[in-house]
Amino acid sequence: MRTLAGKTVDHIGEQITLQGWVLARRNHGKIMFLDLRDRSGAVQLVGDKSFDARAEDVIEVTGTVKKRPEPMVNAKVPTGTVEVEISALTVLSHAHELPFPIDTDGYEINEEIRSKYRYLDLRRPRMARNIRLRSHVVGFIRNFLLERDFVEVETPVLTKTTPEGARDFLVPSRLQQGKFYALPQSPQQYKQLLMVAGMERYFQIARCFRDEDPRRDRAYGEFTQLDMELSFVTQNDILELTEAMFTSLVKKFFPQKHITHTPWPRISHKEVMEKYGTDKPDLRKDKNDPDELAFSWTLDFPLFNEQKDDDFFFGSGKAKFAPSHHMFTAPHPDDIPLLESDPMKVRGLQHDLVLNGFEVGGGSIRIHQPEVQSKVFDLIGFTDMQKQEFAHMLTAFGYGVPPHGGIAPGIDRLLMALLGEPSVREVMAFPTSASGTTSVMEAPSTATAEQLAELGISVKSAAFTRPAGGQEVYDRIVSDITAEGAQFDPYEHEAVHTSEEAAKVRNTPLAEGAKALLLYADQKPVMVVISGDRKLDTKAFKSAFGVRDLRMATPEEVEKVTGVTIGAVPPFGHIFGIPLYMDAAIRANSHVSFNAGLHTRSIRMSQSGYEKLASPIVGEFSKNA
Numbered sequence: 001m002r003t004l005a006g007k008t009v010d011h012i013g014e015q016i017t018l019q020g021w022v023l024a025r026r027n028h029g030k031i032m033f034l035d036l037r038d039r040s041g042a043v044q045l046v047g048d049k050s051f052d053a054r055a056e057d058v059i060e061v062t063g064t065v066k067k068r069p070e071p072m073v074n075a076k077v078p079t080g081t082v083e084v085e086i087s088a089l090t091v092l093s094h095a096h097e098l099p100f101p102i103d104t105d106g107y108e109i110n111e112e113i114r115s116k117y118r119y120l121d122l123r124r125p126r127m128a129r130n131i132r133l134r135s136h137v138v139g140f141i142r143n144f145l146l147e148r149d150f151v152e153v154e155t156p157v158l159t160k161t162t163p164e165g166a167r168d169f170l171v172p173s174r175l176q177q178g179k180f181y182a183l184p185q186s187p188q189q190y191k192q193l194l195m196v197a198g199m200e201r202y203f204q205i206a207r208c209f210r211d212e213d214p215r216r217d218r219a220y221g222e223f224t225q226l227d228m229e230l231s232f233v234t235q236n237d238i239l240e241l242t243e244a245m246f247t248s249l250v251k252k253f254f255p256q257k258h259i260t261h262t263p264w265p266r267i268s269h270k271e272v273m274e275k276y277g278t279d280k281p282d283l284r285k286d287k288n289d290p291d292e293l294a295f296s297w298t299l300d301f302p303l304f305n306e307q308k309d310d311d312f313f314f315g316s317g318k319a320k321f322a323p324s325h326h327m328f329t330a331p332h333p334d335d336i337p338l339l340e341s342d343p344m345k346v347r348g349l350q351h352d353l354v355l356n357g358f359e360v361g362g363g364s365i366r367i368h369q370p371e372v373q374s375k376v377f378d379l380i381g382f383t384d385m386q387k388q389e390f391a392h393m394l395t396a397f398g399y400g401v402p403p404h405g406g407i408a409p410g411i412d413r414l415l416m417a418l419l420g421e422p423s424v425r426e427v428m429a430f431p432t433s434a435s436g437t438t439s440v441m442e443a444p445s446t447a448t449a450e451q452l453a454e455l456g457i458s459v460k461s462a463a464f465t466r467p468a469g470g471q472e473v474y475d476r477i478v479s480d481i482t483a484e485g486a487q488f489d490p491y492e493h494e495a496v497h498t499s500e501e502a503a504k505v506r507n508t509p510l511a512e513g514a515k516a517l518l519l520y521a522d523q524k525p526v527m528v529v530i531s532g533d534r535k536l537d538t539k540a541f542k543s544a545f546g547v548r549d550l551r552m553a554t555p556e557e558v559e560k561v562t563g564v565t566i567g568a569v570p571p572f573g574h575i576f577g578i579p580l581y582m583d584a585a586i587r588a589n590s591h592v593s594f595n596a597g598l599h600t601r602s603i604r605m606s607q608s609g610y611e612k613l614a615s616p617i618v619g620e621f622s623k624n625a
Contacts, residue, residue: 006040008082011065018043018061018084019092021123022053024103036061036084043079044068047086056095056123062088099546107422110617113546115439118430130427134415137253138205141226144245150201150228155190157183157207162389167211169221177456183209183222186408188328189393191229192366195404196396200231205411214432216423217358217413221432223424228363229406235349235365238407239266239297242353242361246409250293254418260285260294268300282357290420296354303331303348304379319381325350327376329364330405336372343379353409360414363407370397467575470564473597476575486609491602496595497567499532506593506602514592514610516571518553518561521545525553525561527573529614530583534622541621545581568599572614582616 003016020038027033027049034045034053045061053059063084074080099117100109102124114121121127142152161168161182168182184190186208194202206227214220230238243264250257260283272279279301283294304321321343323329331339332347339346353361367373373394377387387394412424425431430439437443452459467473481488493505503510513532518525530536538550558566562576571594573580586592586607593604 004040005036005038005043006078008043008065008079008084012067012082013065015062015064015087016084018045018063020059021095022055022057022059025053025055034059034086041078044074044083045086046083047089051086051089053089053091054095056098057091058093058095060090060092061086099543110545110619111425112433112437112617113544115425115431115433115437117546118439122429127426130415130419130421131429133253133419134411134427137249137415138411140249140252141245142203142205144248145201145203145228148201148241150203151199153194153199153202153204155184155187155194155204155206159184159190160389162189163386169209169211172455172457174455185210186225187227188326189390191227191406192328192393192401192404193396195229195231195366196399196401198231200402202230203228206408214436217416218410219412219424219428219431220436221438223413224411225408226361226411227406227408229404231402231404233365233403233405235299235351235405238363238365238405239264239351242407242409243295246295246414250418254293257291257293257418260292261296264295264297266297266299269298269302270300272298278357279352280354280357280359283354284356292356293418294356298352298354299350300332300347301325301350301352302344303329303335303346303350304343306344307381319379321379321381323376323380324348325362325364327380328366328373330367331372339372339375339379349405351407353407355414355417358413358417360417361407361409363405365403365405368397368401368403370394373397467597468563470568470597470599470601473562473564473570473575474601477570477572477596477603480572480575480613481603481605481609484609484613486605486613488603488605488609490596491593491604493600493602495599497599502593502595502602503532506604508591508593508604509589512589512591512593512604514571514586514594516569516594518558518569520549520551520553520557521547522549525557525578527569527571527576527578527580528583528621529571529580529586529616530622531585531589533625534583534585535625537621537623540623541581541619544619544621545617564597565599568595568597570594570596570603571610574615580614580616581621582611582614582618583622584618584620585622587611587618 002019003011005018005020018036020036023035023037023042025034030048032047032049032051035042036045045063063086065082065084068081068083098120100113102120105126106114106121106124122131158171158181161170161180166185171181173179173181187204187206191202204227206225207222208225209222250259265283269279272281279298281296283296284292286292301324303324305324307319307322325348329348329350332349335346349365351363352359412427415427416424419427421427432438467476491506496502496505499510499513499515503513510533511531514529515532517528517536519528528536541547542550555566558569562569589607591604592607592610593602596603
């Protein structure tokens, strides 16, 4: 029978069996102390040095729970009054040296590396707490709504591509070649169809997918929202229900926090823009107080905005209007006549939920009259073909649709704001990185020729083309710098092959040289840039970026990857389609100089301009030469 570490205080004097990870090891003379961690917490073990276990090994321990002597009590941990005297220890699984420490908050560690080893990052106490808290919060929301006669319904993930506000993720159909599913940007249409079906009160913890650029309050690709829809309700009903639910949630899981305004302020869009200059106002009285929560509602948005080129509501390409929320938002009843005469003055029954300056949810009362929905489609410029994409909605609305509305708070963004985390990725188990890579799995990846053939798909060559030879490399660098609007000084000189020769012929400090090295990290080519007066610390590089195998490229490999020879490789990984890592010591220089594809050509530019153009991953991995 296994006992959890957190329960050891209930078994004083008993022999128990524990299983978990070694959190830490401490040697004191002939005595060894281990801290064992499991899902419930940690407890101290004591034994002699014959019990061999190292940090993060998975172990099974049999021992007797004993009270600690009074001077040895640790009041900072729940199990600090006891320790387990080891009688038997088995290492179930050995652990390699970790690529980064997990006993810190982790903010100081490169996010790409944390994502690559996310299963280790999730052992971090802060991250483990966030993910467990998320589970409890979702459970609370589910129970809160079920107790109020809501029905939980799972809607399809493979659905239809329709213009809804962002780019769709498309999934090719094998059975109907040439046709595509889309991953849902939200369950918007399905939940409205559920209202037609008479469900009346629906909710779902829904996965949503949008191909849009990442922000700190939204991860790239996918996110989770609480999706709710109700029939026979007013906007006020939705606001009051949401306020009651989240107020109760805060009291249960965040008792140390206080809500500034109760009831939550309801501010019109016109007023909030005039007063705060944003529709997401931060209404905290003390923005330095981490425990202050200022919820508010922004209401009475314009139903339409002026359509811009970056809207995904192009319609015929001649429309003047784009939905400010989405195309299913109902106009204010008093403003319906203005749809004919002055659409820009029409108010929408939209409601945005704001917390500490973040929009954490949005919703609206929906259009339930087919003729009004058709009019909105006309105003945003939908062609007959585009209207046909929503024929299922208009058809359903012909069979008796109740007045309805809803809201969709974002789970990720809500927890980010409640916990005071800097990014939604800190409350997600396996987020997509800012570069669009799915953590751990290194997705997206290529498909096999057989898979593509089965789908009837051929893939065009990637847009990236590697320059052929040193002159093309030089021309590409000059073109990129010029396009960026950066200043630079070009040099023509005798052929040089080392950093020392280059610094001498350019008459620039050796430390100013940006030395580009081509390496293979875990069998993949990468570029590493260090100052000309320093050398690479391979151990530090491997530790900083979680690399296990690291070696210098051969001269033949350098030429194969870059098209130029050693000594002429410029410090720009993007030109060659490989990752670029820059040593932080380079930032000590106001300018950098480097060979630019040719042994007889160099460029000097500001360090900040170089870093902006190169977009390197930065770390500390050099030492004095």
